[in-house]
Amino acid sequence: MSALDKLPAGHGDRALLAGVVCLLVGALFAFTPMRAQLPSFLYVFVEVGILFVVYGLLVLGLDLQYGHAGLVNFGHVVFFAVGGYATAMLSAQDSFSGIALGYPWPIGLAVGVLAAAVLGLGLSATSIRLRGDFLAIVTLATAEIFHSVFVNFQGIFGGNVGILGVPRPIAALVADGDTRLVATLFVLGGVTLVTLAAVTRLTEAPYGRVLRAIRADELVTRSLGKSTITYKTQAFVYGAALAGLAGGLFALYNGAVAPGFFTIQVTVTIWIGMLLGGAANHRAVLAGLAIIMGLRLVSRFALDVTPVSGDVFASIRLIVVGMILVAVIRYRPAGIWGNAQELGVDR
Amino acid sequence: MSLLSTDGLVKEFGGLRAVDDLSVSVEEGEIVGVMGPNGAGKSTFFNCVSGVIKPDAGTVTLDGADVTGDAPESLAHRGLVRTFQDTRELETMTVRDNVRLAAPDQPGERTLPALLRSGAMQDHEATVRERADELIETFELDHLADEYSSNLSGGQRKLLELARALMLDPEVLMLDEPFAGVNPTLTREIADRIRDLNEKGMTVVVIEHEIETLSELVDRLVVLQQGGLLVEGDPEDVLSDERVIEAYLGGADE
Amino acid sequence: MGLLQEAIFGLVTGSYIAIAAIGFTLIYGIVNMINFAYGEYLTLGAFIGLVAATALPVPLPVAVLVAMIGGGIVSIVLARGFFTPINDTGPVPMLLTSIGLGIALRNAIRLVGGRSARYFDTETATFRFDAVPSLSIGPIDLLGGFFITSEHLIVIGAAAAVFVAIHGLLTRTDVGIAMRAMGDDESLARVRGIDTQLIRDSVWILAGVLAGLAGVLMAIQTNVSADTGFSHILQILSAAILGGAGSPYGAILGAYVIGLVLAVSTAFLPSSMTGLSSAVAFVILIGVLLVKPSGIAGTEVREA
Numbered sequence: 001m002s003a004l005d006k007l008p009a010g011h012g013d014r015a016l017l018a019g020v021v022c023l024l025v026g027a028l029f030a031f032t033p034m035r036a037q038l039p040s041f042l043y044v045f046v047e048v049g050i051l052f053v054v055y056g057l058l059v060l061g062l063d064l065q066y067g068h069a070g071l072v073n074f075g076h077v078v079f080f081a082v083g084g085y086a087t088a089m090l091s092a093q094d095s096f097s098g099i100a101l102g103y104p105w106p107i108g109l110a111v112g113v114l115a116a117a118v119l120g121l122g123l124s125a126t127s128i129r130l131r132g133d134f135l136a137i138v139t140l141a142t143a144e145i146f147h148s149v150f151v152n153f154q155g156i157f158g159g160n161v162g163i164l165g166v167p168r169p170i171a172a173l174v175a176d177g178d179t180r181l182v183a184t185l186f187v188l189g190g191v192t193l194v195t196l197a198a199v200t201r202l203t204e205a206p207y208g209r210v211l212r213a214i215r216a217d218e219l220v221t222r223s224l225g226k227s228t229i230t231y232k233t234q235a236f237v238y239g240a241a242l243a244g245l246a247g248g249l250f251a252l253y254n255g256a257v258a259p260g261f262f263t264i265q266v267t268v269t270i271w272i273g274m275l276l277g278g279a280a281n282h283r284a285v286l287a288g289l290a291i292i293m294g295l296r297l298v299s300r301f302a303l304d305v306t307p308v309s310g311d312v313f314a315s316i317r318l319i320v321v322g323m324i325l326v327a328v329i330r331y332r333p334a335g336i337w338g339n340a341q342e343l344g345v346d347r
Numbered sequence: 348m349s350l351l352s353t354d355g356l357v358k359e360f361g362g363l364r365a366v367d368d369l370s371v372s373v374e375e376g377e378i379v380g381v382m383g384p385n386g387a388g389k390s391t392f393f394n395c396v397s398g399v400i401k402p403d404a405g406t407v408t409l410d411g412a413d414v415t416g417d418a419p420e421s422l423a424h425r426g427l428v429r430t431f432q433d434t435r436e437l438e439t440m441t442v443r444d445n446v447r448l449a450a451p452d453q454p455g456e457r458t459l460p461a462l463l464r465s466g467a468m469q470d471h472e473a474t475v476r477e478r479a480d481e482l483i484e485t486f487e488l489d490h491l492a493d494e495y496s497s498n499l500s501g502g503q504r505k506l507l508e509l510a511r512a513l514m515l516d517p518e519v520l521m522l523d524e525p526f527a528g529v530n531p532t533l534t535r536e537i538a539d540r541i542r543d544l545n546e547k548g549m550t551v552v553v554i555e556h557e558i559e560t561l562s563e564l565v566d567r568l569v570v571l572q573q574g575g576l577l578v579e580g581d582p583e584d585v586l587s588d589e590r591v592i593e594a595y596l597g598g599a600d601e
Numbered sequence: 602m603g604l605l606q607e608a609i610f611g612l613v614t615g616s617y618i619a620i621a622a623i624g625f626t627l628i629y630g631i632v633n634m635i636n637f638a639y640g641e642y643l644t645l646g647a648f649i650g651l652v653a654a655t656a657l658p659v660p661l662p663v664a665v666l667v668a669m670i671g672g673g674i675v676s677i678v679l680a681r682g683f684f685t686p687i688n689d690t691g692p693v694p695m696l697l698t699s700i701g702l703g704i705a706l707r708n709a710i711r712l713v714g715g716r717s718a719r720y721f722d723t724e725t726a727t728f729r730f731d732a733v734p735s736l737s738i739g740p741i742d743l744l745g746g747f748f749i750t751s752e753h754l755i756v757i758g759a760a761a762a763v764f765v766a767i768h769g770l771l772t773r774t775d776v777g778i779a780m781r782a783m784g785d786d787e788s789l790a791r792v793r794g795i796d797t798q799l800i801r802d803s804v805w806i807l808a809g810v811l812a813g814l815a816g817v818l819m820a821i822q823t824n825v826s827a828d829t830g831f832s833h834i835l836q837i838l839s840a841a842i843l844g845g846a847g848s849p850y851g852a853i854l855g856a857y858v859i860g861l862v863l864a865v866s867t868a869f870l871p872s873s874m875t876g877l878s879s880a881v882a883f884v885i886l887i888g889v890l891l892v893k894p895s896g897i898a899g900t901e902v903r904e905a
Contacts, residue, residue, distance in 0.1 A: 072693055074700075126891050133635050133692040137838065138890055141883040144835060148880040198462055205461035206453045206472060209440075213448050216437035223397065223431075224449045225423030225515060226456070234458065268704065275697070311716060315708040322708070325701030329694050330687055341495040344439040345690075 011283065012200030019193030026186030030173045036182040044300060046181045050253065052293050053185070056192040057246035059270045059285045060199050061239030067279035068203055069235040070215030072132040074267060075139030078146045079116040079240040081262035083247025085150065087112035088163040088257040095165040098158025105167045109248040116244020117237050124236040128229065143264065150259045162258025166251050184253055191249065195242060200282055211235055212280070216344065269293070272325045278338020288335060292321065348411060350375040350550055351396070351427070351519050356405035358391050358574075365391040366402070367574035373519070378541070378551045380561040380582070383571035384594055389554045390432055392571065393523055397429040398422045409519070424451070426518035430525065432554070434504040438497035442488055442507055443479060445496050449514035450475040482510040486540075501528040505537060513544070520544065521552045526560055538564050562586055570594065603735065603745020607864040613753045613822065615860025616760035618833065621815035622840040622852035623767055624808035630784035630847030631804045632684065634695035638703035639812060639837065640830030642679075644710055646672040646813030647820035647829055651719055661723060668813040676809020677802060685801070703831065711827035718824040721817075726751040756818045763811065767849055776803050784847055836863070836879065839886035859885070 028034055038046060058080055065071040091108030092100035127138045150157045157163065170187060174180040202208060213221040214228050221228050251257045269292055277288020299317045303310060328335060333345035352372035358365050366388045373379050381389050395402040398419040406415045409425055417425075437445050453475060454460040455468035483489050486506040491499065496507060505525055512520060522541070526534045538560055545551050555561040562568065562582035570577045570591050578588050585591055621643055628636045650668030653659050659667065683702050687694060731746035771777040779800050783790040791797050812830075819829060840859045844851025859882050866878040 072696075127887075130890060131692070133696050134842075134890060136693070136696060137635065137842070138887055141835060141839075141886050145880045145883045145887075148876055152874045152876045152880075201464060202458065202461050205464070205468065206447075206450075206455035206475075207458065207461040209444055209448050210456050212440060212444075213437050216439045217435050219399065219419070220431070220435045220437060221448075223399070223419040223423060223429055224511070225420050225428075225451055226448075227418075227420050238458075268700065271697070272701070312712060315712040318708040319705045319712070322701040322703070322705030326683060326698050326705070329690075329698050329701070330683075333690070333694065341497065342439050344497075 012197045012204060015193050015200060016197035019190045019195075019197060022186045022190030022193055024190075026170075026183050026190055029179050029183035029186065030170055034179075035176055036179045038178045038181065043181070044297065046185055048293060048297055050181070050185050050188060052290060053189045053192040054246050054250050054253070055266070055270055055273075055289055055293065056286055057195055057242050057249075058266070059274050059289045060192070060195055060282060061242030061246075062270055063274055063279060063282060063285045064199055064203070064211075064235050064242075065239040067274065067281070067285065068208060068211040068215065069232055070132070071128070071232060071236055072136040073139045073236070073239065074136040074271070075141070075143030076239070076243055076270060077262050077264065077266040078139070078143035079120060079243035080247040080250070080266060081143075081146060081150065081257075081259075082119050083112040083116040083244030084251040084257045084262065085112075085157060085163070085247070086115040086244075087248035088166045088251040089157075091167050091252070092163050092165045093167060095158065095163045097154065097161045098163040099156055100163060100165055105169055105252055108166075109245075109252065112248030112251070113241050113244040116247065117241040120237040120240025121233070123240075124233045128232050128236060140264070140267075143267065147259055147262065147264075150262070158258070160259060162256055162260075164256045166255050166257065168255045169252055171255070188249055188253065191245075195245075196282055196286070203282070212342075268321075268325075272321060272328075274335075275328050276324060276335055278335030278343075280342060281335075281338055284335060284337035287337065292324070295320065349373055349408075350410055351552070352408045353392075353396060354406045354408070356392070356395055356407070357403045358388075358395055358400065359403055360391075364574050366395060369405070369571070369574065369576055371569055371576065371579070373550060373552055375550055376545070376548060377567060378545045378553065378565045380565035380568045381552060381554045381571065382556070382558065382561060382568060383577070386573075387571040388574035389571055390523060391574070393429060393521055393552075393554060397427065397521060423515060423517075426516075427521065428512045428515045428517035428519070429521035430505075430508045430512055430523055432523040432527065434501070434508055436496035436499065436504050436507060438495065440496060441493050442483065442496055442499070443492045445507055446479040446482055446511050446514050447475055449511045450478070451515055479514060482513055486510045502530060502533045505529055506533075509537065509540065517549065519550045519552065523554045524556065525553060526555055526557045534560055558586070603733075603747060604865065604868055605733065605744050606747040607868040608861065609747060609749055609753065610867075611861035611864030612857070613756050613860070614863055615857035616756045617815045617818040617822070618836055618840050618860055619760055619853045619856030620763050620811050620818070621833070621837045622844070622856045623763070623849045624811035624815070625837050626841040626844065626847055626849055626852040627780070627784075627804050628808050629841060631780055632680075632688070632695075632801055633787075634684065634692055634699065635838070636684075636808075637696060637699040637834060638679070638706060639699075639808070640832070640834035641703050641706035641710070642672060642676055642809055642812035643816035643819060643830035643833065644825065644827060645675050645706070645830075646809075646816030647825040648710065648714055648816075649675075649813065650817035651721060651820065651825055654721060661721070665814065665817050668817045669810045670813070672811070672813020672816065673806040673809040676812065677805045680802070680805040684805075685798075688801075703834075707827055707831055714827060716827070718826040719820075720824045721821045723752060723821055752821055756822060759814065759818060763814065764853060770807075771849065776800065780804060835886075836882055839882050842886055843889050 029036060058076060062073060062076050065073050087108040089099045090101050090103045090111050091105040093102050094100055123142060127135055130138060151160055170184050171180050174183055210226050210231055214231060218228050270289060273289030273292045274285040276291060277284035279285065295317055299313050303313050334340035334343045349372035354370050356366050356369040369392060383389055394400045396407050398417050401416045406413055409427055414422060453471055454465060455472055460468040483492050488503065488506060491503065499507060525537055529537065541551055541564060553561060553565065565582060567580065568582045568585040569579045570585060572594050577594060578585050578591055625636065625639050628634060646668045649671035650664045653667040654661060654664035683698060684695060687698060727748050727750045729748045733744050733746050735745045771781055779795045782795060783797060783800050787797060816830065836859055840855035841852045843858060844855030862881055862885060863878045866881045870877055
């Protein structure tokens, strides 16, 4: 029996296969005359679906940090924002606000990922030794600082308007609106699935064992010869880089970035999705995120049939979201599909 | 030259000297017992040597190299591995994973081989699994291998911690109260294992309160009191030493 | 405007942040949690005061009293409902719970109170001191004429009264002494026969009372909307951590540092970037956590 048979090779490789298929289908829509037609009621599903796969990258990175290594990052949106802004500023052709350098978009995307990773490295170098709740505060405050920098330095970041004129590679290839949306969903969904495969491989390998050991007891892990600071830094930087990728892809899909897309609400949404699904389980955190984002769909449809205003509905939805977070922590601390013993919450 | 030694070790906590000018040395292949009344500084001594805390003064030498203040992970790489008094299992991991984790030099603990599922990682992991299963079997934990270690009894935890430490194939094994909370049968069993390891060449340092088992097990006893060295030598001589008797009787009302 | 004027604004901001920061830091020290919903306690207090002052209507001092009592009740009810049951799950689940509760409360307030900002109808007397000469260094005027309103004086005076009362409570009363003991070492406090749950409840009530007062003062100064408290929570938190989390005296000091930094940075920043002044406060917060995590006086928050 070869060693390959003994290693778990299931979910990760299936995700890889599915991801590659999605990318190919997306490419088919983009490069061939093949066209898709969406029934009008499906529009909103595809739109929320695109946002879901982008946020999916965020939640996978966050879960690597919190679910596996136990790092409480409550400013995850900052990496998403930095990735988005860096990509936008480098690749935007012309924008009446902020900087637009007009480089080819792949360079913009690469710099976006890099910028987020570098910020992650800087933050972890300074703060990774802090106790969980204080790390949460430092990351949260960092996100707020960047948010107000984006808003206030209008000459560079375009203020509240943000940066416009970011190239949209898929839109450039596909003129027809329906096909463009479907192709975008497949391409970005493919990226998320490939990422799922990668983090699954990483965490099923001995690498993941070390991360989980750090979460359980850092001192013991050190005394077994593991350089835990290195691992924590890596997990933090990988999560940040994934968020940077998500931000870059979002900018290239949306054609613009603005502070309004990168609020603390994003961090809250992915945290609740992760905890609801069950931390330390990649597919569970995606499913949890799907539930939370599904609520947006429900409220959109409900809005059509009830006579109340959109504001009221948004408030009600957020009350529900807040209470879900409270209830999950109290009654199901391991989430819906999480393993309570693995998370140490079965006491 | 001795394998492991401390020279003039000092550690203070809030003005209190937990370890006070302590010089101890351990020869290669020895089993040394460390005893002393509560608060004598045994665990602080262990923590200073194993890099868990930094001593305020003095040096720790391992195999001729000055390792004072080195991190626990780098000491583990140098072959010094310890267990903890309050058995620190990785409770959210299974018995199997606890033992496998300790395997040194696993290429799969680096990002790229893990992502690529490299052949080196898989070959190494196969060896690790085999070795871990052997150790688990040796310590008669095989029926619990897939249990989370939080479900283990106190004695089983001591066995698991020992098995996990052995996965690193240490040159010096430092055991902090390996018999605490363990029933007499299991105590004898653990003691036998330690003796076996020692006969195969491993150097062992043991902190223990269970004086009878300890004195039977070790080649030499070191008795600490108030952070300093009180007496050291042959177990029988040490145990009949007036100062030791007094220290223990004096400490009895603690 | 001269720096002196900014300093007065900073003193006022520091005063209501200080009152809130005391409550926040007491919860941190004794319940061992960062309560991110605390901003909403301020908002609730402000709304309770507003309703009392406009709907009943009662005179302002009575409305303040109503807001304080209301804040205390809100705080203990929320604590009993949400935090006490998960007291031993550790700081991170408690922090997350408070974040969820904060979102729910904020939106519930928005649902009931609407989106627009509301104002306390107060009569303001303004005292001007225009005769003070300017002392300019470059574009910055170090002195200059200034004014102070009766509202400013109320806020600063209320804060001073709170400091005296809190100091008396912590040093002269059994409950206060027990609080301090618990903040130092909870298990030791329990061994000494202190009813830790009773003390925790007292802290929740006290923190709620302080939030009610701070909320109304904040609202008198500016206005009150669903986001009033939330927009100040990071400043409150910064003040508490700056002063050493868990230390009420440190929190007071931290609050005035934050208040003055906010005001002075407004003076120094170009007018298009005044929004950055809150970022300056967070930079200080991060700086403190990195350089001296224990704050001006407090406990270690680093691991290993």
